[in-house]
Amino acid sequence: MSDHAMTRRSFLxxxxxxxxxxxxxxxxxxxxxxxxxxxxxxxxxETSQVHTLCNACSSKCGFTAYVVNGKLxxxxxxxxxxxxKGKICARGYAYTQIAYSQDRxxxxxxxxxxxEFEAISWDQAYEEIGQKVKxxxxxxxxxxxxxxxxxxxxxxxxxxxxINALGSPNCYTHGAACNLSKESGMTLAIGAATYSSDVxxxxxxxxIGRSYADAIRPASVAALQKAHDNGAHIVLVDPRxxxxxxxxDEWVPIKPGTDQxxxxxxxxxxxxxxxxxxxxxxxxxxxxxxxAKAMNQYTTSWxxxxxxxxxxxxxxxAHEFAKAAPAASIEPxxxxxxxxxxxxxxETARAIALFNALLGCYNQKGGALLPPSVSxxxxxxxxxxxxxKPDGKIAGASxxxxxxxxxxxxxxxxxxxxEGKLKGMFFYNSNLAAGxxxxxxxxxxxxxxxxxxxxxxxxxxxxxLCDYVLPDTSYLERSELPEFIGGxxxxxxxxxxxxxxxxxxxxxxxxxxxxxxxxCGVGQYFEFSEEDLARAQLASVDVDYDALVNNGxxxxxxxxxxxxxxxxxxxxxxxxxxTSEDCAKAGLSAAPEWIEPLTEPLGNELRLxxxxxxxxxxxxxxxxxxxxxxxxxxxxxxxxxxxxDADRLGISDxxxxxxxxxxxxxxxRAKVTQRIKPGVLFMPGAYGCTVKEQKTxxxxxxxxMDYVPFHIEPGYGAAMTHEVCxxxxxxxx
Amino acid sequence: MRRRKExxxxxxIDPLRTAEAYSVISRCxxxxxxAEWTAMTECRSWAGFLEACRVxxxxxxxxxxxxxxxxxxLHNPPSYQExxxxxxxxxxxxxPQSAMPVESLYRDDSNLACSIPFSAHASGAYGGxxxxxxGDMIVSMGLTLPDAFRAYPDxxxxxxxxxAVMLRSGMVQQAGQFAQERxxxxxxxxxxxxxxxxxxxxFVALVDVVLSAIEHxxxxxxxxxxxxxxxxxxxxxxxxxxx
Numbered sequence: 018m019s020d021h022a023m024t025r026r027s028f029l030x031x032x033x034x035x036x037x038x039x040x041x042x043x044x045x046x047x048x049x050x051x052x053x054x055x056x057x058x059x060x061x062x063e064t065s066q067v068h069t070l071c072n073a074c075s076s077k078c079g080f081t082a083y084v085v086n087g088k089l090x091x092x093x094x095x096x097x098x099x100x101x102k103g104k105i106c107a108r109g110y111a112y113t114q115i116a117y118s119q120d121r122x123x124x125x126x127x128x129x130x131x132x133e134f135e136a137i138s139w140d141q142a143y144e145e146i147g148q149k150v151k152x153x154x155x156x157x158x159x160x161x162x163x164x165x166x167x168x169x170x171x172x173x174x175x176x177x178x179x180i181n182a183l184g185s186p187n188c189y190t191h192g193a194a195c196n197l198s199k200e201s202g203m204t205l206a207i208g209a210a211t212y213s214s215d216v217x218x219x220x221x222x223x224x225i226g227r228s229y230a231d232a233i234r235p236a237s238v239a240a241l242q243k244a245h246d247n248g249a250h251i252v253l254v255d256p257r258x259x260x261x262x263x264x265x266d267e268w269v270p271i272k273p274g275t276d277q278x279x280x281x282x283x284x285x286x287x288x289x290x291x292x293x294x295x296x297x298x299x300x301x302x303x304x305x306x307x308x309a310k311a312m313n314q315y316t317t318s319w320x321x322x323x324x325x326x327x328x329x330x331x332x333x334x335a336h337e338f339a340k341a342a343p344a345a346s347i348e349p350x351x352x353x354x355x356x357x358x359x360x361x362x363x364e365t366a367r368a369i370a371l372f373n374a375l376l377g378c379y380n381q382k383g384g385a386l387l388p389p390s391v392s393x394x395x396x397x398x399x400x401x402x403x404x405x406k407p408d409g410k411i412a413g414a415s416x417x418x419x420x421x422x423x424x425x426x427x428x429x430x431x432x433x434x435x436e437g438k439l440k441g442m443f444f445y446n447s448n449l450a451a452g453x454x455x456x457x458x459x460x461x462x463x464x465x466x467x468x469x470x471x472x473x474x475x476x477x478x479x480x481x482l483c484d485y486v487l488p489d490t491s492y493l494e495r496s497e498l499p500e501f502i503g504g505x506x507x508x509x510x511x512x513x514x515x516x517x518x519x520x521x522x523x524x525x526x527x528x529x530x531x532x533x534x535x536x537c538g539v540g541q542y543f544e545f546s547e548e549d550l551a552r553a554q555l556a557s558v559d560v561d562y563d564a565l566v567n568n569g570x571x572x573x574x575x576x577x578x579x580x581x582x583x584x585x586x587x588x589x590x591x592x593x594x595x596t597s598e599d600c601a602k603a604g605l606s607a608a609p610e611w612i613e614p615l616t617e618p619l620g621n622e623l624r625l626x627x628x629x630x631x632x633x634x635x636x637x638x639x640x641x642x643x644x645x646x647x648x649x650x651x652x653x654x655x656x657x658x659x660x661x662d663a664d665r666l667g668i669s670d671x672x673x674x675x676x677x678x679x680x681x682x683x684x685x686r687a688k689v690t691q692r693i694k695p696g697v698l699f700m701p702g703a704y705g706c707t708v709k710e711q712k713t714x715x716x717x718x719x720x721x722m723d724y725v726p727f728h729i730e731p732g733y734g735a736a737m738t739h740e741v742c743x744x745x746x747x748x749x750x
Numbered sequence: 751m752r753r754r755k756e757x758x759x760x761x762x763i764d765p766l767r768t769a770e771a772y773s774v775i776s777r778c779x780x781x782x783x784x785a786e787w788t789a790m791t792e793c794r795s796w797a798g799f800l801e802a803c804r805v806x807x808x809x810x811x812x813x814x815x816x817x818x819x820x821x822x823x824l825h826n827p828p829s830y831q832e833x834x835x836x837x838x839x840x841x842x843x844x845x846p847q848s849a850m851p852v853e854s855l856y857r858d859d860s861n862l863a864c865s866i867p868f869s870a871h872a873s874g875a876y877g878g879x880x881x882x883x884x885g886d887m888i889v890s891m892g893l894t895l896p897d898a899f900r901a902y903p904d905x906x907x908x909x910x911x912x913x914a915v916m917l918r919s920g921m922v923q924q925a926g927q928f929a930q931e932r933x934x935x936x937x938x939x940x941x942x943x944x945x946x947x948x949x950x951x952x953f954v955a956l957v958d959v960v961l962s963a964i965e966h967x968x969x970x971x972x973x974x975x976x977x978x979x980x981x982x983x984x985x986x987x988x989x990x991x992x993x
């Protein structure tokens with residue numbers, strides 16, 4: 018027998034590797050254990066309840082997680098949470114599986130010379146990344162570094178603080194591929210990035226491209242249902258009859274990219290026929306006369322030509338709005354039709370905000386509400402030192418001056434990487450390379466970087482293009498900073514840790530950024546724990562940390578909204594800006610005048626649009642077996658084509674069709690339907706995963722962004738994700 | 751291809767030598783440090799391990815139980831650099847080439863109560879029934895679950911180590927039962943190793959030793975619930991990978 022100690026070394030026991038039989042408590046056999054386990058679990062379950070926040074989409078609904086014997090057992094939506102109100106969606110339940118997923122990243126990874134990833138230690142990852150960051154700053158300046166993140170409570174704080182501490186102002190959200198144009202356009206008009214349509218109390222609400230039933234926030238769906246039950250007139254303006262039609266009165270099919278024309282024409286009717294709220298406009302408006310003059314050209318017949326909507330319908334809708342006002346509004350949208358999709362998205366948003374001003378519906382019951390919000394106050398600078406303000410503005414602020422700098426244009430950042438001007442990029446919870454811009458362009462751009470670092474829970478198209486991948490814990494395994502929620506009664510909720518960390522070599526995002534900061538020489542700005550910061554932030558608004566942990570959601574009742582309150586317009590003029598000097602300086606019109614979409618289908622081409630489905634949040638949830646099974650059961654990867662177009666092209670429902678343009682070609686199934694406007698092809702946005710690491714999502718369906726050329730919305734900086742045309746034919750024909 | 755056991759085969763159990771084989775296999779799958787690897791694969795130590803494998807499998811020689819390629823792989827363990835690279839590329843999660851040796855990821859527990867919340871699937875995820883069973887076993891025996899294995903108490907390193915601990919503790923019967931119950935998943939895992947682009951023959955050979963050793967345990971210890979598919983399936987596979 019070998020006398021080498023190594024052959025007797027044990028992970029479990031002492032060096033002798035032996036135990037006494039008496040130590041065995043009755044079961045070696047698996048069957049005996051199962052029985053004992055079942056008895057023990059049913060008779061003496063160790064159960065805990067934790068209020069936390071979902072992470073399956075950006076709504077972050079509150080729920081209570083029930084943990085039995087260390088495993089997540091069930092989730093019950095919190096009735097107190099303003100977005101959940103007692104319900105979470107299918108994603109909310111299914112996405113919890115990410116904690117145990119076989120596709121979880123378990124160790125820091127580094128790409129080797131062959132382009133393959135290998136596990137490395139955290140020490141090695143931090144040391145090498147830190148050195149590379151220092152080299153880049155030394156050679157090219159801190160401005161050549163950037164971070165891109167899809168905001169989550171801790172991630173948005175730590176990623177910005179980290180990149181700013183390095184001396185770079187370049188912190189980008191996903192916004193340029195989501196709601197940058199909408200938030201920017203509305204800010205220019207009313208000084209707020211959004212408002213809240215008081216749908217449940219409205220007499221009339223128009224949704225343009227947004228579908229509550231296809232991008233579920235439970236409270237919003239409930240509000241829509243209530244409005245419908247109350248007899249409100251709910252109008253869906255969309256090239257596609259989306260699933261909110263269940264709670265709507267009419268679907269107004271519109272040619273993609275022409276929503277602005279509809280809004281301008283309706284605005285013109287209100288002005289020409291003096292149906293607008295003159296008192297409100299006079300009291301709150303700036304530049305109305307110039308605006309009114311500009312609107313004069315937008316007749317209903319002109320709009321019919323542009324939008325494909327009968328002029329009588331446009332006229333009727335405008336009059337119905339006037340009649341319902343002020344308990345009426347155009348809902349602000351999110352990504353929908355003008356978050357980032359077209360050359361005119363920002364101006365569409367501006368036109369919508371101004372249309373609502375004509376209705377005089379701001380802060381009126383059933384109208385467009387600008388409710389108060391609460392945010393953390395000043396903190397103790399000795400514990401939480403301020404990071405020096407970086408020199409200069411975020412890259413893209415000059416080129417796209419109308420876009421909110423709080424979001425920035427990640428599209429432009431990608432272009433800078435493509436041009437070799439950005440040297441290092443960090444990504445948190447962001448799959449830029451699959452969903453933000455053309456993936457082939459993104460791959461070229463990220464391949465140009467001297468340093469790419471991705472922090473995520475599983476491999477993604479973006480992570481694959483990076484040099485280092487740092488494994489985050491799942492959202493169930495960490496606590497995060499407080500999430501302040503605006504609303505009629507502002508509130509605060511918080512993600513609390515539900516499960517012990519599953520993989521010991523993963524770290525929560527706050528620890529990862531602290532480690533990176535230390536390695537990059539700016540650790541002095543991160544010498545506090547996430548909990549310390551959360552406690553301090555809550556204390557600054559007189560909320561007790563432990564009370565929030567116990568209650569899940571706490572409301573600021575003293576800040577409650579009241580109908581009829583005069584809004585504060587945080588615009589350049591301090592009023593509603595019907596005209597914008599900034600827009601004029603950026604080469605647009607002072608008033609939101611009509612801008613044609615960039616692309617127009619020619620010949621047999623169809624315009625390609627994409628959108629969400631209720632069971633997926635873009636590419637984020639596609640690797641979930643349960644949700645993907647729903648996709649397969651209901652054939653949800655199919656592309657929608659109108660019966661008219663299908664007949665013309667010889668396509669039947671269920672046929673495989675090949676979709677082609679100069680960017681990409683791929684085949685999927687056709688859903689032939691009357692629920693889409695002729696000339697338009699709809700593809701769901703969640704599919705077409707190209708990373709084998711996501712075993713469930715890989716190679717299922719097509720990815721719309723593959724077809725979208727790389728381009729940027731003038732002035733605003735968004736990705737113009739619907740400025741794309743394709744041809745369609747029956748596969749094999 | 752599995753070989754037929756010859757006349758020279760042993761029909762008895764040598765618990766300590768068998769434990770030695772399981773311990774080394776445990777170390778190999780557990781991410782040995784350079785010092786450990788160097789010490790373990792030093793000529794005399796490794797020869798001792800090979801002899802322990804022969805004893806554990808009850809064969810007159812390893813070539814009686816294992817395919818020639820497996821025997822060759824066992825006689826030529828990888829250098830530490832090769833070993834480290836293999837571990838770094840394959841014993842980590844979330845990559846196409848990941849081959850985490852964790853029972854929960856391979857065992858089909860569809861007949862068991864669902865162990866993953868809101869899922870109809872009971873395999874292919876960490877923390878399945880086997881993980882909870884192993885976790886409970888470890889605690890009940892007064893052992894300590896190493897932090898590095900917290901996510902997977904049903905890691906092959908711990909399961910083989912458990913067999914070794916039992917054998918050294920005189921729990922031969924229990925070790926046999928445990929091994930026969932637990933290692934059925936290795937046939938699936940072996941297929942995963944075989945699918946890797948290169949360098950997996952050594953680890954396939956280690957798995958083959960475990961499977962042969964289980965068979966031997968089954969022959970010399972009164973029958974317990976065996977999983978015959980574990981052995982039969984392996985006979986249909988052989989390592990076709992060039993190192």
